[in-house]
Amino acid sequence: MRAVITVIGKDKVGIIAGVSNILAECNVNILDISQTILQDVFTMIMIVDISKCSIPFHDISDKLESKGVEMGLKIQIQHEDIFNSMHRI
Amino acid sequence: MLGPFEVLETIEMIQKENLDIRTITMGISLRDCCHSDIDISCKKIYDKITKYAEKLVVTGENIEREYGIPIINKRISVTPIALVAESCESDEYVKFAEALDKAAQTVGVNFIGGFSSLVHKGYTVGDKRLIQSIPEALSRTKLVCSSVNVASTKAGINMDAVAEMGRVIKKCAELTADNGALACAKLVVFANAVEDNPFMAGAFHGIGEPECVINVGVSGPGVVKCALEKVKGADFGTVSETIKKTAFKITRMGQLVAQEASRRLNVPFGIVDLSLAPTPAIGDSVAYILEEMGLEKCGTHGTTAALALLNDAVKKGGVMASSYVGGLSGAFIPVSEDAGMINAALSGALTLEKLEAMTCVCSVGLDMIVVPGDTSAETISAIIADEAAIGVVNTKTTAVRIIPAPGKKVGDKVEFGGLLGSGPVMKVNPFSSSEFINRGGRIPAPMHSLKN
Numbered sequence: 001m002r003a004v005i006t007v008i009g010k011d012k013v014g015i016i017a018g019v020s021n022i023l024a025e026c027n028v029n030i031l032d033i034s035q036t037i038l039q040d041v042f043t044m045i046m047i048v049d050i051s052k053c054s055i056p057f058h059d060i061s062d063k064l065e066s067k068g069v070e071m072g073l074k075i076q077i078q079h080e081d082i083f084n085s086m087h088r089i
Numbered sequence: 090m091l092g093p094f095e096v097l098e099t100i101e102m103i104q105k106e107n108l109d110i111r112t113i114t115m116g117i118s119l120r121d122c123c124h125s126d127i128d129i130s131c132k133k134i135y136d137k138i139t140k141y142a143e144k145l146v147v148t149g150e151n152i153e154r155e156y157g158i159p160i161i162n163k164r165i166s167v168t169p170i171a172l173v174a175e176s177c178e179s180d181e182y183v184k185f186a187e188a189l190d191k192a193a194q195t196v197g198v199n200f201i202g203g204f205s206s207l208v209h210k211g212y213t214v215g216d217k218r219l220i221q222s223i224p225e226a227l228s229r230t231k232l233v234c235s236s237v238n239v240a241s242t243k244a245g246i247n248m249d250a251v252a253e254m255g256r257v258i259k260k261c262a263e264l265t266a267d268n269g270a271l272a273c274a275k276l277v278v279f280a281n282a283v284e285d286n287p288f289m290a291g292a293f294h295g296i297g298e299p300e301c302v303i304n305v306g307v308s309g310p311g312v313v314k315c316a317l318e319k320v321k322g323a324d325f326g327t328v329s330e331t332i333k334k335t336a337f338k339i340t341r342m343g344q345l346v347a348q349e350a351s352r353r354l355n356v357p358f359g360i361v362d363l364s365l366a367p368t369p370a371i372g373d374s375v376a377y378i379l380e381e382m383g384l385e386k387c388g389t390h391g392t393t394a395a396l397a398l399l400n401d402a403v404k405k406g407g408v409m410a411s412s413y414v415g416g417l418s419g420a421f422i423p424v425s426e427d428a429g430m431i432n433a434a435l436s437g438a439l440t441l442e443k444l445e446a447m448t449c450v451c452s453v454g455l456d457m458i459v460v461p462g463d464t465s466a467e468t469i470s471a472i473i474a475d476e477a478a479i480g481v482v483n484t485k486t487t488a489v490r491i492i493p494a495p496g497k498k499v500g501d502k503v504e505f506g507g508l509l510g511s512g513p514v515m516k517v518n519p520f521s522s523s524e525f526i527n528r529g530g531r532i533p534a535p536m537h538s539l540k541n
Binding site for chain 1: 091093095096097098099100151154155156157158338341342344345349
Protein backbone atom coordinates (compact mmCIF):
# COMPACT_ATOMS: atom_id res chain seq x y z
CA MET A 1 0.00 0.00 0.00
CA ARG A 2 1.38 3.35 -0.99
CA ALA A 3 0.77 6.83 0.31
CA VAL A 4 1.67 10.33 -0.76
CA ILE A 5 3.28 12.76 1.66
CA THR A 6 3.19 16.43 0.79
CA VAL A 7 5.17 19.13 2.52
CA ILE A 8 4.19 22.69 1.72
CA GLY A 9 5.67 25.85 3.23
CA LYS A 10 8.80 27.97 3.49
CA ASP A 11 12.05 26.25 2.57
CA LYS A 12 14.53 25.66 5.41
CA VAL A 13 17.31 23.31 6.53
CA GLY A 14 16.30 19.84 7.69
CA ILE A 15 12.87 19.32 6.13
CA ILE A 16 13.76 16.05 4.41
CA ALA A 17 15.71 14.86 7.45
CA GLY A 18 12.81 15.63 9.77
CA VAL A 19 10.27 13.78 7.66
CA SER A 20 12.47 10.83 6.75
CA ASN A 21 13.47 10.28 10.39
CA ILE A 22 9.83 9.77 11.34
CA LEU A 23 9.36 7.45 8.39
CA ALA A 24 12.44 5.38 9.29
CA GLU A 25 11.23 5.03 12.89
CA CYS A 26 7.93 3.66 11.65
CA ASN A 27 9.44 1.35 9.04
CA VAL A 28 8.04 3.26 6.07
CA ASN A 29 10.08 3.01 2.88
CA ILE A 30 10.54 6.06 0.66
CA LEU A 31 10.01 5.20 -3.02
CA ASP A 32 10.31 8.58 -4.65
CA ILE A 33 10.92 12.19 -3.74
CA SER A 34 10.37 15.25 -5.85
CA GLN A 35 10.54 18.84 -4.82
CA THR A 36 9.76 22.06 -6.49
CA ILE A 37 9.27 25.75 -5.75
CA LEU A 38 5.70 26.57 -6.69
CA GLN A 39 4.86 30.28 -6.61
CA ASP A 40 7.63 30.87 -4.03
CA VAL A 41 6.34 28.04 -1.89
CA PHE A 42 8.52 25.04 -1.19
CA THR A 43 6.69 21.87 -2.11
CA MET A 44 7.96 18.36 -1.54
CA ILE A 45 6.14 15.26 -2.63
CA MET A 46 7.12 11.82 -1.36
CA ILE A 47 5.70 8.52 -2.49
CA VAL A 48 6.11 5.98 0.31
CA ASP A 49 5.32 2.34 0.94
CA ILE A 50 3.29 1.96 4.11
CA SER A 51 2.53 -1.76 3.86
CA LYS A 52 5.09 -2.61 6.56
CA CYS A 53 4.42 0.45 8.70
CA SER A 54 4.74 -0.38 12.39
CA ILE A 55 2.02 1.98 13.64
CA PRO A 56 -1.59 2.66 12.56
CA PHE A 57 -2.16 5.13 9.72
CA HIS A 58 -3.71 7.84 11.89
CA ASP A 59 -0.72 7.77 14.27
CA ILE A 60 1.78 8.39 11.51
CA SER A 61 -0.51 11.06 10.15
CA ASP A 62 -0.51 12.75 13.59
CA LYS A 63 3.28 12.50 13.92
CA LEU A 64 3.85 14.12 10.55
CA GLU A 65 1.30 16.81 11.23
CA SER A 66 2.88 17.78 14.54
CA LYS A 67 6.33 17.77 12.93
CA GLY A 68 4.87 20.20 10.40
CA VAL A 69 3.55 22.48 13.14
CA GLU A 70 6.99 22.37 14.80
CA MET A 71 8.76 23.38 11.58
CA GLY A 72 6.13 25.87 10.38
CA LEU A 73 5.10 23.70 7.45
CA LYS A 74 2.03 21.82 6.35
CA ILE A 75 2.79 18.12 6.21
CA GLN A 76 0.10 15.71 5.10
CA ILE A 77 -0.05 12.01 4.33
CA GLN A 78 -2.80 10.66 2.08
CA HIS A 79 -3.55 7.28 0.62
CA GLU A 80 -2.32 7.15 -2.98
CA ASP A 81 -5.71 6.05 -4.34
CA ILE A 82 -7.19 9.51 -4.01
CA PHE A 83 -4.75 10.81 -6.63
CA ASN A 84 -4.96 7.72 -8.79
CA SER A 85 -8.72 7.72 -8.88
CA MET A 86 -8.85 11.36 -9.82
CA HIS A 87 -6.16 11.38 -12.48
CA ARG A 88 -6.02 7.86 -13.90
CA ILE A 89 -8.90 6.25 -15.74
CA MET B 90 3.99 7.18 -11.12
CA LEU B 91 2.09 10.25 -9.99
CA GLY B 92 3.42 13.58 -11.14
CA PRO B 93 3.80 16.57 -8.83
CA PHE B 94 1.29 18.54 -10.86
CA GLU B 95 -1.41 15.95 -10.28
CA VAL B 96 -0.70 15.68 -6.57
CA LEU B 97 -0.69 19.43 -6.13
CA GLU B 98 -3.84 19.89 -8.19
CA THR B 99 -5.75 17.52 -5.94
CA ILE B 100 -4.41 19.13 -2.79
CA GLU B 101 -5.22 22.60 -4.05
CA MET B 102 -8.77 21.52 -4.88
CA ILE B 103 -9.27 20.24 -1.36
CA GLN B 104 -7.49 22.95 0.60
CA LYS B 105 -8.14 26.11 -1.36
CA GLU B 106 -11.22 25.38 -3.43
CA ASN B 107 -13.32 23.62 -0.79
CA LEU B 108 -13.61 20.28 -2.57
CA ASP B 109 -15.29 17.83 -0.25
CA ILE B 110 -17.66 14.93 -0.05
CA ARG B 111 -20.91 16.46 1.06
CA THR B 112 -22.32 13.29 2.56
CA ILE B 113 -22.11 9.56 3.04
CA THR B 114 -25.65 8.39 3.58
CA MET B 115 -26.57 4.92 4.74
CA GLY B 116 -30.03 3.87 3.56
CA ILE B 117 -31.69 1.36 5.87
CA SER B 118 -34.92 -0.47 5.18
CA LEU B 119 -37.31 -0.51 8.13
CA ARG B 120 -39.95 -2.61 6.43
CA ASP B 121 -39.41 -5.42 8.94
CA CYS B 122 -40.05 -3.09 11.87
CA CYS B 123 -43.84 -2.95 11.53
CA HIS B 124 -45.83 -3.98 14.60
CA SER B 125 -49.30 -3.37 15.94
CA ASP B 126 -47.81 -2.09 19.20
CA ILE B 127 -46.18 1.28 18.61
CA ASP B 128 -43.61 0.86 21.39
CA ILE B 129 -42.42 -2.48 20.02
CA SER B 130 -42.21 -1.01 16.53
CA CYS B 131 -40.18 1.96 17.80
CA LYS B 132 -37.82 -0.34 19.66
CA LYS B 133 -37.30 -2.44 16.55
CA ILE B 134 -36.51 0.71 14.59
CA TYR B 135 -34.02 1.95 17.18
CA ASP B 136 -32.31 -1.43 17.42
CA LYS B 137 -32.04 -1.89 13.68
CA ILE B 138 -30.64 1.56 12.96
CA THR B 139 -28.10 1.44 15.78
CA LYS B 140 -26.97 -2.03 14.67
CA TYR B 141 -26.58 -1.22 10.98
CA ALA B 142 -25.10 2.25 11.39
CA GLU B 143 -22.94 1.48 14.40
CA LYS B 144 -19.68 1.96 12.47
CA LEU B 145 -20.88 4.50 9.90
CA VAL B 146 -19.43 7.61 11.53
CA VAL B 147 -16.09 6.09 12.51
CA THR B 148 -15.68 4.57 9.04
CA GLY B 149 -16.41 7.95 7.48
CA GLU B 150 -13.86 9.60 9.75
CA ASN B 151 -11.21 7.00 8.93
CA ILE B 152 -11.71 7.46 5.20
CA GLU B 153 -11.55 11.21 5.67
CA ARG B 154 -8.26 10.83 7.49
CA GLU B 155 -6.60 8.35 5.19
CA TYR B 156 -7.47 10.05 1.93
CA GLY B 157 -7.27 13.58 3.24
CA ILE B 158 -10.67 14.48 1.82
CA PRO B 159 -13.20 16.15 4.12
CA ILE B 160 -16.50 14.31 4.47
CA ILE B 161 -18.90 16.86 5.85
CA ASN B 162 -21.91 14.77 6.79
CA LYS B 163 -22.64 11.21 7.78
CA ARG B 164 -26.34 10.57 7.51
CA ILE B 165 -29.01 7.91 7.54
CA SER B 166 -32.11 7.59 5.42
CA VAL B 167 -34.89 5.14 6.22
CA THR B 168 -38.03 3.69 4.67
CA PRO B 169 -40.78 6.34 4.64
CA ILE B 170 -42.16 6.06 8.16
CA ALA B 171 -45.77 6.27 6.96
CA LEU B 172 -45.29 2.79 5.46
CA VAL B 173 -43.74 1.34 8.59
CA ALA B 174 -46.11 2.99 11.04
CA GLU B 175 -49.33 2.17 9.28
CA SER B 176 -49.85 -1.22 10.91
CA CYS B 177 -49.63 0.06 14.46
CA GLU B 178 -52.81 0.81 16.37
CA SER B 179 -51.88 4.28 17.46
CA ASP B 180 -51.80 7.72 15.97
CA GLU B 181 -48.99 9.06 18.14
CA TYR B 182 -46.52 9.06 15.28
CA VAL B 183 -44.29 11.56 17.04
CA LYS B 184 -42.96 8.55 18.93
CA PHE B 185 -41.47 7.26 15.69
CA ALA B 186 -39.68 10.56 15.15
CA GLU B 187 -38.33 10.37 18.67
CA ALA B 188 -37.09 6.82 18.10
CA LEU B 189 -35.33 7.94 14.91
CA ASP B 190 -33.82 10.94 16.70
CA LYS B 191 -32.54 8.80 19.55
CA ALA B 192 -31.02 6.27 17.16
CA ALA B 193 -29.36 9.04 15.15
CA GLN B 194 -27.87 10.56 18.29
CA THR B 195 -26.61 7.18 19.48
CA VAL B 196 -24.70 6.49 16.26
CA GLY B 197 -23.59 10.13 15.96
CA VAL B 198 -24.87 11.03 12.49
CA ASN B 199 -25.70 14.60 11.47
CA PHE B 200 -29.23 13.95 10.23
CA ILE B 201 -31.70 11.12 9.74
CA GLY B 202 -34.24 11.40 6.93
CA GLY B 203 -37.37 9.45 6.23
CA PHE B 204 -40.14 10.77 8.43
CA SER B 205 -41.88 10.75 5.11
CA SER B 206 -44.99 9.95 3.21
CA LEU B 207 -45.79 9.48 -0.49
CA VAL B 208 -49.25 10.79 -1.28
CA HIS B 209 -49.05 11.86 -4.93
CA LYS B 210 -52.20 9.94 -5.80
CA GLY B 211 -53.93 9.90 -2.45
CA TYR B 212 -53.76 9.29 1.28
CA THR B 213 -53.92 6.15 3.36
CA VAL B 214 -54.77 6.32 7.05
CA GLY B 215 -51.07 6.12 7.90
CA ASP B 216 -50.20 8.95 5.51
CA LYS B 217 -52.82 11.17 7.13
CA ARG B 218 -51.54 10.48 10.61
CA LEU B 219 -47.93 11.00 9.63
CA ILE B 220 -48.50 14.31 7.90
CA GLN B 221 -50.55 15.58 10.83
CA SER B 222 -47.75 14.72 13.22
CA ILE B 223 -44.96 16.43 11.22
CA PRO B 224 -45.00 19.82 13.01
CA GLU B 225 -44.77 18.27 16.44
CA ALA B 226 -42.28 15.63 15.31
CA LEU B 227 -39.90 18.18 13.80
CA SER B 228 -40.15 20.61 16.67
CA ARG B 229 -39.56 17.95 19.33
CA THR B 230 -36.59 16.27 17.64
CA LYS B 231 -33.21 17.57 16.58
CA LEU B 232 -31.93 15.39 13.77
CA VAL B 233 -35.07 14.09 12.08
CA CYS B 234 -35.91 15.30 8.58
CA SER B 235 -39.22 14.89 6.87
CA SER B 236 -40.51 14.90 3.31
CA VAL B 237 -43.85 14.48 1.60
CA ASN B 238 -44.25 13.66 -2.08
CA VAL B 239 -47.40 15.40 -3.30
CA ALA B 240 -47.14 14.96 -7.06
CA SER B 241 -45.76 12.78 -9.82
CA THR B 242 -45.77 12.86 -13.58
CA LYS B 243 -47.83 9.66 -13.68
CA ALA B 244 -50.37 10.62 -11.02
CA GLY B 245 -50.66 14.40 -11.29
CA ILE B 246 -50.78 16.73 -8.31
CA ASN B 247 -52.63 15.87 -5.12
CA MET B 248 -54.01 19.32 -4.39
CA ASP B 249 -55.50 18.22 -1.06
CA ALA B 250 -51.99 17.36 0.06
CA VAL B 251 -50.65 20.61 -1.38
CA ALA B 252 -53.23 22.55 0.62
CA GLU B 253 -52.45 20.59 3.76
CA MET B 254 -48.68 21.06 3.41
CA GLY B 255 -49.17 24.83 3.41
CA ARG B 256 -50.82 24.51 6.79
CA VAL B 257 -48.23 22.01 8.04
CA ILE B 258 -45.40 24.40 7.13
CA LYS B 259 -47.12 27.28 8.92
CA LYS B 260 -47.58 25.10 12.00
CA CYS B 261 -43.91 24.03 11.88
CA ALA B 262 -42.93 27.70 11.79
CA GLU B 263 -45.15 28.52 14.78
CA LEU B 264 -43.84 25.69 16.91
CA THR B 265 -40.21 26.65 16.32
CA ALA B 266 -40.73 30.43 16.21
CA ASP B 267 -37.99 30.97 18.82
CA ASN B 268 -35.56 29.08 16.66
CA GLY B 269 -35.94 30.91 13.34
CA ALA B 270 -38.64 28.40 12.29
CA LEU B 271 -35.99 25.71 12.11
CA ALA B 272 -38.54 22.89 11.72
CA CYS B 273 -39.37 24.21 8.23
CA ALA B 274 -35.74 23.77 7.20
CA LYS B 275 -36.11 20.05 7.96
CA LEU B 276 -39.21 19.57 5.79
CA VAL B 277 -39.38 19.20 2.01
CA VAL B 278 -42.43 18.94 -0.22
CA PHE B 279 -41.60 16.98 -3.37
CA ALA B 280 -42.88 16.28 -6.82
CA ASN B 281 -41.38 13.15 -8.42
CA ALA B 282 -39.30 12.34 -5.32
CA VAL B 283 -36.42 9.91 -5.93
CA GLU B 284 -35.74 6.87 -3.78
CA ASP B 285 -31.96 7.11 -3.47
CA ASN B 286 -31.32 10.77 -2.79
CA PRO B 287 -28.58 11.24 -0.15
CA PHE B 288 -29.36 14.90 0.48
CA MET B 289 -31.42 16.21 3.37
CA ALA B 290 -34.01 17.14 4.16
CA GLY B 291 -35.46 15.05 1.36
CA ALA B 292 -33.59 11.79 1.82
CA PHE B 293 -35.53 8.58 2.33
CA HIS B 294 -34.85 4.93 1.59
CA GLY B 295 -37.25 4.07 -1.23
CA ILE B 296 -39.21 0.85 -1.46
CA GLY B 297 -37.24 -0.36 -4.49
CA GLU B 298 -33.98 -0.14 -2.54
CA PRO B 299 -32.12 -3.05 -0.91
CA GLU B 300 -31.94 -3.81 2.81
CA CYS B 301 -29.03 -1.45 3.38
CA VAL B 302 -27.05 0.70 0.97
CA ILE B 303 -24.38 3.41 0.85
CA ASN B 304 -25.05 6.52 -1.24
CA VAL B 305 -22.61 9.36 -1.61
CA GLY B 306 -23.22 12.99 -2.52
CA VAL B 307 -20.35 15.09 -3.83
CA SER B 308 -19.89 18.82 -3.56
CA GLY B 309 -17.34 21.17 -5.03
CA PRO B 310 -18.80 24.38 -6.49
CA GLY B 311 -15.57 26.15 -5.49
CA VAL B 312 -13.51 23.87 -7.72
CA VAL B 313 -15.74 24.54 -10.71
CA LYS B 314 -15.56 28.28 -10.12
CA CYS B 315 -11.75 28.18 -9.94
CA ALA B 316 -11.60 26.15 -13.15
CA LEU B 317 -13.78 28.72 -14.91
CA GLU B 318 -11.57 31.57 -13.68
CA LYS B 319 -8.83 30.07 -15.82
CA VAL B 320 -10.90 30.32 -19.03
CA LYS B 321 -12.14 33.86 -18.62
CA GLY B 322 -13.75 35.22 -21.79
CA ALA B 323 -13.69 31.88 -23.62
CA ASP B 324 -16.78 30.74 -25.53
CA PHE B 325 -19.49 28.48 -24.10
CA GLY B 326 -18.08 25.35 -25.72
CA THR B 327 -14.94 25.86 -23.66
CA VAL B 328 -16.95 26.70 -20.54
CA SER B 329 -18.96 23.50 -20.84
CA GLU B 330 -15.84 21.44 -21.54
CA THR B 331 -14.07 22.91 -18.51
CA ILE B 332 -17.01 22.14 -16.22
CA LYS B 333 -17.25 18.59 -17.61
CA LYS B 334 -13.60 17.86 -16.89
CA THR B 335 -13.83 19.28 -13.39
CA ALA B 336 -17.06 17.40 -12.65
CA PHE B 337 -15.36 14.22 -13.78
CA LYS B 338 -12.55 14.67 -11.26
CA ILE B 339 -14.91 15.61 -8.43
CA THR B 340 -17.07 12.59 -9.10
CA ARG B 341 -14.11 10.21 -9.25
CA MET B 342 -13.39 11.22 -5.71
CA GLY B 343 -16.99 10.55 -4.74
CA GLN B 344 -16.86 7.16 -6.41
CA LEU B 345 -13.68 6.25 -4.52
CA VAL B 346 -15.16 7.26 -1.18
CA ALA B 347 -18.42 5.45 -1.94
CA GLN B 348 -16.65 2.22 -2.87
CA GLU B 349 -14.34 2.39 0.09
CA ALA B 350 -17.18 3.07 2.55
CA SER B 351 -19.22 0.27 1.04
CA ARG B 352 -16.29 -2.18 1.29
CA ARG B 353 -15.40 -1.28 4.86
CA LEU B 354 -18.98 -1.37 6.10
CA ASN B 355 -19.79 -4.44 4.06
CA VAL B 356 -22.86 -2.76 2.65
CA PRO B 357 -23.59 -2.55 -1.09
CA PHE B 358 -22.72 0.67 -2.91
CA GLY B 359 -25.82 2.38 -4.25
CA ILE B 360 -25.19 5.57 -6.17
CA VAL B 361 -23.08 8.68 -6.39
CA ASP B 362 -25.23 11.78 -6.60
CA LEU B 363 -23.53 14.10 -9.08
CA SER B 364 -24.43 17.31 -7.39
CA LEU B 365 -22.82 20.65 -6.95
CA ALA B 366 -24.04 21.30 -3.44
CA PRO B 367 -23.03 24.66 -2.03
CA THR B 368 -22.20 25.55 1.56
CA PRO B 369 -22.45 28.98 3.19
CA ALA B 370 -18.62 29.23 3.11
CA ILE B 371 -17.31 31.92 0.77
CA GLY B 372 -15.86 30.19 -2.28
CA ASP B 373 -18.27 27.27 -2.18
CA SER B 374 -21.18 28.81 -4.01
CA VAL B 375 -23.17 27.85 -7.12
CA ALA B 376 -24.24 31.48 -7.55
CA TYR B 377 -20.60 32.54 -7.91
CA ILE B 378 -20.11 29.98 -10.71
CA LEU B 379 -22.99 31.58 -12.59
CA GLU B 380 -21.49 35.01 -11.98
CA GLU B 381 -18.10 33.76 -13.16
CA MET B 382 -19.77 32.99 -16.49
CA GLY B 383 -20.30 36.73 -16.91
CA LEU B 384 -23.43 37.70 -15.01
CA GLU B 385 -23.05 40.77 -12.82
CA LYS B 386 -25.31 39.22 -10.17
CA CYS B 387 -26.97 35.84 -9.96
CA GLY B 388 -30.65 36.32 -10.77
CA THR B 389 -30.21 38.77 -13.62
CA HIS B 390 -31.27 37.95 -17.18
CA GLY B 391 -29.23 35.03 -18.50
CA THR B 392 -29.09 33.23 -15.16
CA THR B 393 -31.41 30.43 -16.25
CA ALA B 394 -29.34 29.77 -19.37
CA ALA B 395 -26.12 29.76 -17.36
CA LEU B 396 -27.62 27.33 -14.85
CA ALA B 397 -28.89 25.04 -17.61
CA LEU B 398 -25.39 24.85 -19.08
CA LEU B 399 -23.84 24.21 -15.69
CA ASN B 400 -26.31 21.51 -14.74
CA ASP B 401 -25.93 19.66 -18.01
CA ALA B 402 -22.13 19.83 -18.04
CA VAL B 403 -21.93 18.52 -14.46
CA LYS B 404 -23.98 15.48 -15.46
CA LYS B 405 -22.03 14.87 -18.65
CA GLY B 406 -18.72 15.02 -16.83
CA GLY B 407 -19.81 13.05 -13.82
CA VAL B 408 -21.66 10.20 -15.43
CA MET B 409 -18.55 8.51 -16.80
CA ALA B 410 -16.70 8.90 -13.53
CA SER B 411 -19.05 6.74 -11.52
CA SER B 412 -20.38 3.24 -12.07
CA TYR B 413 -23.84 4.10 -10.71
CA VAL B 414 -25.28 7.54 -10.76
CA GLY B 415 -28.58 8.54 -9.21
CA GLY B 416 -30.24 10.72 -6.64
CA LEU B 417 -30.98 14.25 -7.69
CA SER B 418 -27.79 14.84 -9.68
CA GLY B 419 -27.41 18.45 -10.73
CA ALA B 420 -26.73 21.87 -9.29
CA PHE B 421 -28.48 22.72 -6.05
CA ILE B 422 -29.69 26.27 -5.58
CA PRO B 423 -30.66 26.66 -1.92
CA VAL B 424 -30.73 30.32 -1.03
CA SER B 425 -29.66 30.37 2.62
CA GLU B 426 -26.91 27.78 2.12
CA ASP B 427 -25.07 29.62 -0.65
CA ALA B 428 -23.09 32.80 0.04
CA GLY B 429 -23.61 34.05 -3.53
CA MET B 430 -27.36 33.41 -3.46
CA ILE B 431 -27.71 35.20 -0.11
CA ASN B 432 -25.82 38.11 -1.58
CA ALA B 433 -27.91 38.15 -4.75
CA ALA B 434 -31.17 38.00 -2.78
CA LEU B 435 -30.06 40.81 -0.45
CA SER B 436 -29.18 43.04 -3.38
CA GLY B 437 -32.56 42.43 -5.00
CA ALA B 438 -31.14 40.72 -8.09
CA LEU B 439 -32.60 37.37 -7.15
CA THR B 440 -36.34 37.06 -6.68
CA LEU B 441 -38.70 34.19 -5.99
CA GLU B 442 -39.98 34.33 -9.57
CA LYS B 443 -36.47 33.99 -11.01
CA LEU B 444 -35.69 31.12 -8.67
CA GLU B 445 -38.82 29.37 -9.86
CA ALA B 446 -37.69 29.78 -13.45
CA MET B 447 -34.25 28.46 -12.54
CA THR B 448 -35.75 25.31 -11.05
CA CYS B 449 -36.98 24.34 -14.52
CA VAL B 450 -33.41 23.57 -15.54
CA CYS B 451 -31.74 22.22 -12.41
CA SER B 452 -32.31 19.82 -9.58
CA VAL B 453 -34.51 20.29 -6.57
CA GLY B 454 -36.40 23.54 -6.60
CA LEU B 455 -37.29 26.38 -4.29
CA ASP B 456 -34.89 25.44 -1.55
CA MET B 457 -34.24 27.14 1.80
CA ILE B 458 -36.23 30.22 0.98
CA VAL B 459 -37.29 32.49 3.81
CA VAL B 460 -40.54 34.41 3.31
CA PRO B 461 -42.36 36.87 5.61
CA GLY B 462 -43.97 35.35 8.69
CA ASP B 463 -47.41 36.60 7.74
CA THR B 464 -47.42 34.68 4.43
CA SER B 465 -50.66 32.69 4.41
CA ALA B 466 -50.84 28.91 4.31
CA GLU B 467 -52.70 29.19 0.99
CA THR B 468 -49.93 31.26 -0.57
CA ILE B 469 -47.35 28.68 0.55
CA SER B 470 -49.54 25.94 -0.92
CA ALA B 471 -49.80 27.87 -4.16
CA ILE B 472 -45.99 28.16 -4.32
CA ILE B 473 -45.80 24.40 -3.77
CA ALA B 474 -48.40 23.83 -6.50
CA ASP B 475 -46.43 25.93 -9.01
CA GLU B 476 -43.24 24.07 -8.26
CA ALA B 477 -44.99 20.68 -8.40
CA ALA B 478 -46.45 21.62 -11.79
CA ILE B 479 -42.96 22.34 -13.12
CA GLY B 480 -41.79 18.94 -11.93
CA VAL B 481 -44.81 17.04 -13.17
CA VAL B 482 -44.93 18.58 -16.62
CA ASN B 483 -41.18 18.40 -17.19
CA THR B 484 -40.80 14.87 -15.76
CA LYS B 485 -38.25 15.95 -13.21
CA THR B 486 -37.91 16.20 -9.47
CA THR B 487 -38.82 19.50 -7.90
CA ALA B 488 -39.21 20.43 -4.29
CA VAL B 489 -40.12 23.24 -1.97
CA ARG B 490 -38.39 23.95 1.31
CA ILE B 491 -39.80 27.25 2.43
CA ILE B 492 -39.61 29.02 5.76
CA PRO B 493 -42.32 31.53 6.76
CA ALA B 494 -40.26 33.01 9.60
CA PRO B 495 -42.61 34.28 12.34
CA GLY B 496 -42.41 38.01 12.93
CA LYS B 497 -39.97 38.60 10.07
CA LYS B 498 -40.48 41.03 7.20
CA VAL B 499 -38.90 41.52 3.80
CA GLY B 500 -35.36 42.75 4.34
CA ASP B 501 -34.87 40.91 7.65
CA LYS B 502 -32.46 38.01 7.93
CA VAL B 503 -32.86 34.66 9.66
CA GLU B 504 -29.82 32.78 11.01
CA PHE B 505 -29.96 28.99 11.02
CA GLY B 506 -26.30 28.30 11.67
CA GLY B 507 -24.08 25.53 10.34
CA LEU B 508 -24.69 24.23 6.84
CA LEU B 509 -28.19 25.73 6.79
CA GLY B 510 -26.67 29.22 6.71
CA SER B 511 -28.71 32.39 6.93
CA GLY B 512 -31.56 33.53 4.75
CA PRO B 513 -32.74 36.99 3.73
CA VAL B 514 -36.55 37.24 3.86
CA MET B 515 -37.80 37.33 0.27
CA LYS B 516 -40.87 39.03 -1.12
CA VAL B 517 -43.91 36.96 -2.07
CA ASN B 518 -46.75 38.04 -4.33
CA PRO B 519 -49.31 39.78 -2.08
CA PHE B 520 -52.40 38.69 -4.05
CA SER B 521 -54.44 35.78 -2.72
CA SER B 522 -54.49 32.24 -4.13
CA SER B 523 -56.82 30.85 -1.49
CA GLU B 524 -59.83 30.16 -3.70
CA PHE B 525 -57.58 28.23 -6.05
CA ILE B 526 -56.05 26.17 -3.26
CA ASN B 527 -59.36 25.55 -1.48
CA ARG B 528 -60.78 23.69 -4.48
CA GLY B 529 -58.87 20.53 -3.47
CA GLY B 530 -58.93 17.31 -5.48
CA ARG B 531 -56.24 16.24 -7.89
CA ILE B 532 -54.78 17.95 -10.94
CA PRO B 533 -54.67 15.15 -13.53
CA ALA B 534 -51.38 13.86 -14.90
CA PRO B 535 -50.20 15.71 -17.99
CA MET B 536 -50.12 14.10 -21.37
CA HIS B 537 -46.80 13.57 -22.97
CA SER B 538 -47.59 12.43 -26.47
CA LEU B 539 -47.82 15.96 -27.83
CA LYS B 540 -44.73 17.13 -26.00
CA ASN B 541 -44.12 20.81 -26.32
